[in-house]
Amino acid sequence: MIYSACFDIGGTYIKYGVVTGEGEILLAGKMETPLDHAQTSIPEMIDEKIQFFKQHYLIGNIGISSCGLVDHQEGKVIFSSNIKGYSGLKLAEVLHKKTGLSVSVENDVRSACLGEMWLGAASGKQEVVLLTLGTGIGGAVVINGKLMRGSANLAGELGHMSIMHNGESCPCGGAGCLERYASTSALVRFYKGLSGQELSGKEMMDLVHKNDLLALEAYDLFLEHLVTGLVNIAHLYNPEIIIIGGGITEQGEVFLKDILEKYDKKVMQVYKQSTKLVLAQLHNDAALCGAYVAANQLIK
Ligand SMILES: [Zn+2]
Incomplete structure (x- = not known):
């Protein structure tokens, strides 16, 4: 060994x-x-x-x-x-x-992503996308069992796909990037915009579970944007699974259920059976x- x-x-x-x-x-x-x-x-x-x-x-x-x-x-x-x-x-x-x-x-x-393919959520899968939600959003794409690297090792920066042509400016130099709207820091920022209060992601999710109206509004906005990104990914790559990772996934199946509720309505029907959403397992x-x-x- x-x-x-x-x-x-x-x-x-x-x-x-x-x-x-x-x-x-x-x-x-x-x-x-x-x-x-x-x-x-x-x-x-x-x-x-x-x-x-x-x-x-x-x-x-x-x-x-x-x-x-x-x-x-x-x-x-x-x-x-x-x-x-x-x-x-x-x-x-x-x-x-x-x-x-x-x-x-x-x-x-x-x-x-390789770790999840070996021992985690993507075990035995050949077509995989990993999206990690944190301060920013990271991405990795696996096609036919191999990491997609691109011509200069730059492929798979899914956090910087623009979902709004005139959106918020991003440190990458672009505007409207997914990570400006669907990262944990975006969720915290949305809530601050509504309430004036700055909380951690964890505190924010605690409020969501207590049905705090402003927290729910911020969470819903965050989910809408996240699902927009997930639907784009499904339509682009049609992977067997999209693994969602990052600290927020410690919320567990409730978080996945909230995503799926919106995803199932927005993704093209023919993709629904072949591209599944799952949470990361190896953390x-x-x-x-x-x-x-x-x-x-x-x-x-
Ligand atoms: Zn960007």
């Missing part, structure tokens, strides 16, 4: 663990993402952790899931707005030099499991 040293590099934390062929995560933990000198400090921190892993297990390779735009073939971070000075880092090359091990680097949403472990999948090429 191959043990892989896996890391999930985010804007706040770097999560890690030794992942086994059964998807077990051993010696799991997290360390704070360094604020400075990312190009040297991140590889050093990862290398140190690998030396520690090696004292306990025979490590076969390294799997990295990373925020930002990633060139998987080159093992390079193309661009990241979350970590200062991180863009351009040839992470695979640097880590290979330090450890002598082969290194795979994959984008975090794509990694999460926090998805990206680490996906990093293992990419490192061992279980799903390409």
Whole structure:
């Protein structure tokens, strides 16, 4: 069995663990993402952790899931707005030099999608889309069992599909992007616009469940936009499933039911049977499991 040293590099934390062929995560933990000198400090921190892993297990390779735009073939971070000075880092090359091990680097949403295909909501599926709802919206598209990468590794940025030509401006430079209307931060913003109060996503959903009228109005608006995005995705790719991930999915089946009520009315009838909506299953472990999948090429 191959043990892989896996890391999930985010804007706040770097999560890690030794992942086994059964998807077990051993010696799991997290360390704070360094604020400075990312190009040297991140590889050093990862290398140190690998030396520690090696004292306990025979490590076969390294799997990295990373925020930002990633060139998987080159093992390079193309661009990241979350970590200062991180863009351009040839992470695979640097880590290979330090450890002598082969290194795979994959984008975090794509990694999460691979994780869900291996052990979670998309197990056994070949046509899959993952949409993660958080501060923004991330996307990954799998066609015929393979991640769709595009001509320059930029495919699948579903959060930046425009659903309103003259809509709100987005940090990407565009306007009316889905993530301006259907992310958790959009839900919080809608409620603030109605009530003047700024709540967390969790507090907001608590109010929804208490039938607070303004919270319900904001939630309904958020759902309408989310479903617009989901219907577009269904019509574009006709996947077997669209997995919805992100913290808000911890609301569970009630959340899915609210989405389905609107989705079933808006999607073209012929898509209803073939494209199902499901919630993510692996939550926090998805990206680490996906990093293992990419490192061992279980799903390409
Ligand atoms: Zn955008």
